[in-house]
Amino acid sequence: MTAASKQLAIHAEGVEVDFGNGVGIFDQTYSVPEGTILGMIGPSGCGKTTTCRVALGLLTPQRGTITTLGRTPNRFTAGDRERIGYIPQQFVLYPRLSVAENISFVASLYGMSTRQIKVRMDELLAFVDLTEARDRLGQNLSGGMQRRLMLVGALMHDPALLFADEPTAGIDPVLRQRFWEYFRRLRDEGRTLVVTTQIVSEAIYCDYVAVMRQGRILAVDTPMGLRRRVLGGEIIDLTLEDPENIGRALATLRRWHDVVKSVRVAPNSEADLHVVVEDAREYLPEVLNRLENQRPRIVVASAAPLDVSYDDIFIRLMEEAQAPQEADHG
Amino acid sequence: MAELSDKPVVASRETMMTPEWQRWLIRVRAYFWKEVNEIRRQPLLILSLIVGPLLVLILFGSTYVNSNPRVRTAVVLPEEGIPGLEEEQLRQVIGLNFDLRLITRNEAEAEALLAAGAIDLIQVLPDNIFQTMRGGVSPEIAFTANVINPLVEGWVQYLAYAQVNEINRALLVVTTARAQEEAAGIRVRVVDFEGKILEFEQGISEARKEAAEQDLKTFIDFLDELNRILPPQEVLAQHSDELAQLRPILTRVRISLRDVRRALLDETLTEGLLELTNTRNDLQLLSGTLEIFVNIAPDRLVSPVKLSYRNLRGSAYSAVVYYSPGVLALLVQHTAITLGALALVRERLMGAFEVFRVAPVSLHQLIIGKYLGYIVFIGLATLALIIAMLVIGVPLLGNWLQFAGLTLLLIIASLGVGFLISTLSGSDSQAIQLAMISLLLSIFFSGFFISVESFAPVALPVVYAIPMSHGLAGFQYLMLRGLPPSLGSWLGLSLISIITFGLVVIITRRQLLRA
Numbered sequence: 001m002t003a004a005s006k007q008l009a010i011h012a013e014g015v016e017v018d019f020g021n022g023v024g025i026f027d028q029t030y031s032v033p034e035g036t037i038l039g040m041i042g043p044s045g046c047g048k049t050t051t052c053r054v055a056l057g058l059l060t061p062q063r064g065t066i067t068t069l070g071r072t073p074n075r076f077t078a079g080d081r082e083r084i085g086y087i088p089q090q091f092v093l094y095p096r097l098s099v100a101e102n103i104s105f106v107a108s109l110y111g112m113s114t115r116q117i118k119v120r121m122d123e124l125l126a127f128v129d130l131t132e133a134r135d136r137l138g139q140n141l142s143g144g145m146q147r148r149l150m151l152v153g154a155l156m157h158d159p160a161l162l163f164a165d166e167p168t169a170g171i172d173p174v175l176r177q178r179f180w181e182y183f184r185r186l187r188d189e190g191r192t193l194v195v196t197t198q199i200v201s202e203a204i205y206c207d208y209v210a211v212m213r214q215g216r217i218l219a220v221d222t223p224m225g226l227r228r229r230v231l232g233g234e235i236i237d238l239t240l241e242d243p244e245n246i247g248r249a250l251a252t253l254r255r256w257h258d259v260v261k262s263v264r265v266a267p268n269s270e271a272d273l274h275v276v277v278e279d280a281r282e283y284l285p286e287v288l289n290r291l292e293n294q295r296p297r298i299v300v301a302s303a304a305p306l307d308v309s310y311d312d313i314f315i316r317l318m319e320e321a322q323a324p325q326e327a328d329h330g
Numbered sequence: 331m332a333e334l335s336d337k338p339v340v341a342s343r344e345t346m347m348t349p350e351w352q353r354w355l356i357r358v359r360a361y362f363w364k365e366v367n368e369i370r371r372q373p374l375l376i377l378s379l380i381v382g383p384l385l386v387l388i389l390f391g392s393t394y395v396n397s398n399p400r401v402r403t404a405v406v407l408p409e410e411g412i413p414g415l416e417e418e419q420l421r422q423v424i425g426l427n428f429d430l431r432l433i434t435r436n437e438a439e440a441e442a443l444l445a446a447g448a449i450d451l452i453q454v455l456p457d458n459i460f461q462t463m464r465g466g467v468s469p470e471i472a473f474t475a476n477v478i479n480p481l482v483e484g485w486v487q488y489l490a491y492a493q494v495n496e497i498n499r500a501l502l503v504v505t506t507a508r509a510q511e512e513a514a515g516i517r518v519r520v521v522d523f524e525g526k527i528l529e530f531e532q533g534i535s536e537a538r539k540e541a542a543e544q545d546l547k548t549f550i551d552f553l554d555e556l557n558r559i560l561p562p563q564e565v566l567a568q569h570s571d572e573l574a575q576l577r578p579i580l581t582r583v584r585i586s587l588r589d590v591r592r593a594l595l596d597e598t599l600t601e602g603l604l605e606l607t608n609t610r611n612d613l614q615l616l617s618g619t620l621e622i623f624v625n626i627a628p629d630r631l632v633s634p635v636k637l638s639y640r641n642l643r644g645s646a647y648s649a650v651v652y653y654s655p656g657v658l659a660l661l662v663q664h665t666a667i668t669l670g671a672l673a674l675v676r677e678r679l680m681g682a683f684e685v686f687r688v689a690p691v692s693l694h695q696l697i698i699g700k701y702l703g704y705i706v707f708i709g710l711a712t713l714a715l716i717i718a719m720l721v722i723g724v725p726l727l728g729n730w731l732q733f734a735g736l737t738l739l740l741i742i743a744s745l746g747v748g749f750l751i752s753t754l755s756g757s758d759s760q761a762i763q764l765a766m767i768s769l770l771l772s773i774f775f776s777g778f779f780i781s782v783e784s785f786a787p788v789a790l791p792v793v794y795a796i797p798m799s800h801g802l803a804g805f806q807y808l809m810l811r812g813l814p815p816s817l818g819s820w821l822g823l824s825l826i827s828i829i830t831f832g833l834v835v836i837i838t839r840r841q842l843l844r845a
Contacts, residue, residue, distance in 0.1 A: 111353025
C-alpha cells in the first residue's frame with residue numbers, strides 16, 4: 001500500500017483466525033493509513049466481518065500480529081475504545097426509544113454528558129438529515145433512516161477510526177451514494193474508515209480496496225491500482241472502418257511496445273481492437289496518429305477509453321485466485 | 331435529499347474532557363434511562379402490572395365466600411327413618427358441613443347421581459339404629475365419595491368425622507333425655523320402695539310374703555331397666571362426682587335387693603336386719619342421685635365441656651386483606667422476574683452485546699444500570715399498589731422503613747432470578763416460559779395458598795430459593811401483625827440476591843466475550 005508518509009491506523013501481518021472447516025481468515029497482511037477509506041469487498045462469508053472484529057479486538061488472532069491505532073486490540077483501554085466507532089452489520093436499534101434516545105444511549109456509553117450529547121446530536125442529525133425525525137420512535141423509522149441513525153450513533157463520540165460493516169446493504173442507490181458522501185466527508189476531516197461491502201461498484205469511493213475471498217485478501221490497492229493490476233493498464237477500444245485492416249493494425253501497434261502493453265481483437269468482434277496502455281486518455285491521440293500515419297492509412301471509425309466495470313475486475317480477480325486452486329485439485 | 335451540511339462533523343475536543351468518575355456514572359445512567367424509557371413507552375404493560383393485580387385482589391375479596399369446599403351430598407335414609415330425628419333436624423345437622431342436595435330412601439338413585447358426577451358424596455344412614463345400639467353394636471353411616479381433588483377428599487373425611495360426632499352427640503342427647511324420663515318414673519318407685527324396706531325391717535307376715543316377693547321382683551326389674559337405659563359411665567362421671575356414683579349405687583342396690591329376695595324366700599329375713607337398713611340407705615342415696623340426674627339438661631350431660639374462643643386481634647382479617655401481602659409479594663417478584671428475564675436475552679439476540687464490547691463500557695456498568703432501571707420502575711409500581719391497598723383498607727402496621735427495605739431486597743432478589751433466566755435463555759419465548767414456570771413454582775411453594783409446613787423437607791430448598799417465600803412471610807409480619815420480618819426473611823433474600831448477581835455477572839461475562 002502506498003501513502004507511506006501517513007501514520008497507520010491499522011497494521012496487520014499474517015493474521016489468522018481459523019474457525020475450522022476452512023472457515024475464518026488466513027494470512028491477512030494489510031495496512032490502513034490514517035485519514036483514508038479502506039473498502040473491504042468480497043462475497044458473503046468471505047471474512048469481511050471477521051477481519052473487522054479482529055481489528056476491533058472482538059476476536060483474538062491465533063496467528064500473526066495486528067495493531068489498531070497503535071495498540072494490540074485485545075489490550076485496548078477505555079481510552080482506546082473511545083477513539084473507535086462501529087456500525088455493526090446487524091441493526092442495534094431500540095424500537096421503543098426515539099431517535100434522540102437511541103443516540104443518547106449510545107453516546108452515554110462513551111461517557112458523554114447530557115450537554116455534550118445535545119450539542120453533538122444537533123450537528124450530526126443535521127449532517128445525516130434526520131433533524132425532523134429526532135422524536136420519532138425507532139420502530140417507526142424506514143430502513144434508510146435506521147442506517148443513518150446508526151451512523152450518527154457511531155459518530156457521536158467523534159471517533160478517529162470508524163468501522164462500518166456493510167452499511168449500504170439493502171438500501172436504495174440514492175441513499176447508498178449519500179452514505180459514501182458522508183464517508184468521504186468524514187475522511188476529508190481526517191478520520192480513518194474501514195467499510196465492508198458486497199457491492200463491488202462501491203470500490204470507486206474508497207481510497208484503498210481489499211478484495212477478499214475465502215478469508216484471504218487477494219489484493220489491496222487503490223481502485224485504479226486494482227484496475228491496472230487486473231487489466232495490465234487501461235484499455236482503448238478502437239473500431240476500424242475496414243475490418244480488412246485488422247491484421248495490419250495489430251502488427252503496427254504490437255511493434256510500439258514501449259507504449260502499447262498488449263493489443264488483441266475484442267471478443268465477438270471483427271473490427272474492434274482492445275489496446276492496453278498505461279493511461280488511456282493520454283495515449284489515445286498518439287495511438288490514432290500511429291494508425292492513420294500508415295500507408296495505406298488505417299482508418300479508425302471510433303475510439304474511446306474502455307470503462308471496464310469493477311464487477312468485471314472483481315470477477316477476474318476471483319477467477320485468477322480460483323485458477324491455481326482448480327489446477328491443484330485437477 | 332438535502333445537500334450535505336458544510337459544518338464539520340468533528341466534535342470539539344472540549345466535549346471529551348469529562349472526568350473519569352463522572353463518565354463511569356454516565357455509563358451506568360445510560361442503561362438506567364434506556365430501561366426506564368423503554369418501559370414507560372408501554373403504558374399497557376404498566377397498567378396491567380399495577381391495576382391488574384389490584385383488580386384481581388378486589389374481585390377475589392368481594393366474591394370469596396368460604397374456603398371449605400362445597401361437597402354436594404345425598405343422604406339415604408332407612409325405610410322407617412330415624413326415630414326421634416326429624417328430616418328437618420337431619421337437614422340442619424348434615425347441612426352444617428355438606429351441601430345437602432337430596433334426601434332419599436332409594437340408594438340406587440343416589441348411586442346413579444354419584445356415578446354421573448351430579449353429587450360428590452352419599453351418606454347411607456343405618457336402619458334400626460337404636461336397636462343396633464342396644465345390641466351392643468355400633469351402627470355405621472356409610473360414606474361413599476366420588477371426588478378427584480385430594481384436598482377435597484381430605485375435607486370430606488374430616489367433615490364426615492365431624493358429622494358422625496355431631497350425630498353421635500345428638501343421639502346421646504335423645505337417649506339421655508329418654509333415660510331421664512324413665513329414671514324420673516323409677517325414682518318415684520325407689521321412694522316408694524324405701525317404705526317397703528322399712529316394712530320388711532319390721533317383719534312380714536306369711537300372708538304378705540308372697541306379695542312382697544312379687545313387689546321385690548318387679549322393683550328389681552325396674553332397676554335393671556334403669557341400669558340399661560342410663561348413659562355410659564363416662565358420660566355420667568364427666569359431669570359430677572355424685573353422678574359418677576349413680577351406677578355403683580344402683581349396682582349395690584340391685585345386689586342387695588336380690589339378697590333380700592333370697593332371704594325372703596329362705597325365711598331368713600329377720601337375721602339380716604342390718605343389710606335391710608343399708609339397702610334402705612342406698613335406696614335413699616339412689617333416689618337423691620336420680621333426682622340430680624333427671625334434673626340436668628341432657629345437653630349439659632352429653633357435652634359438659636363448652637368452647638371458649640378469643641382472638642387477641644379481635645377477629646381475623648378478611649380474605650382480601652389476608653391475601654394482600656401475598657399478592658404484593660407475587661406482583662413484585664413476577665414483574666421483576668418477567669422484566670429481568672427479557673432484559674439480557676433480547677439485547678444479546680439483537681447484537682447489542684457486540685456494540686457494548688466495542689464501547690468503553692464495563693460489564694458491571696451494564697448490570698448495575700439495568701438493576702437500577704428496573705428497581706426504580708418496579709419500586710414505583712409497588713408504591714402505587716401499596717397506596718391502592720391502603721385505600722381499600724389493607725393495613726401496614728409495621729415499620730415503614732423496614733417495609734421499604736424488605737421490598738427493595740425482594741425486588742433485587744427477584745431481578746437476580748429474572749436476569750439469571752435471561753442469561754440461560756436462548757430466546758424471548760424461552761425466557762417467558764421460564765418466568766411462567768417460576769410463577770407456578772411460587773404459587774405452589776411460597777406459602778401463598780398452601781402452607782410451607784405442608785411440604786416434605788425435601789421441598790424446602792425449593793421453598794427457600796423462591797424470593798416470594800421470604801417476601802410473603804416478611805410482608806405478612808410487617809403489614810398484618812406489625813412485627814419486624816424474621817431474620818430468615820432478610821437472610822434468605824440477601825443470599826438469593828448475592829448468588830444470582832454473582833451468577834449473572836459470570837455468565838454474562840462469558841456471553842459478552844463470545845459476542
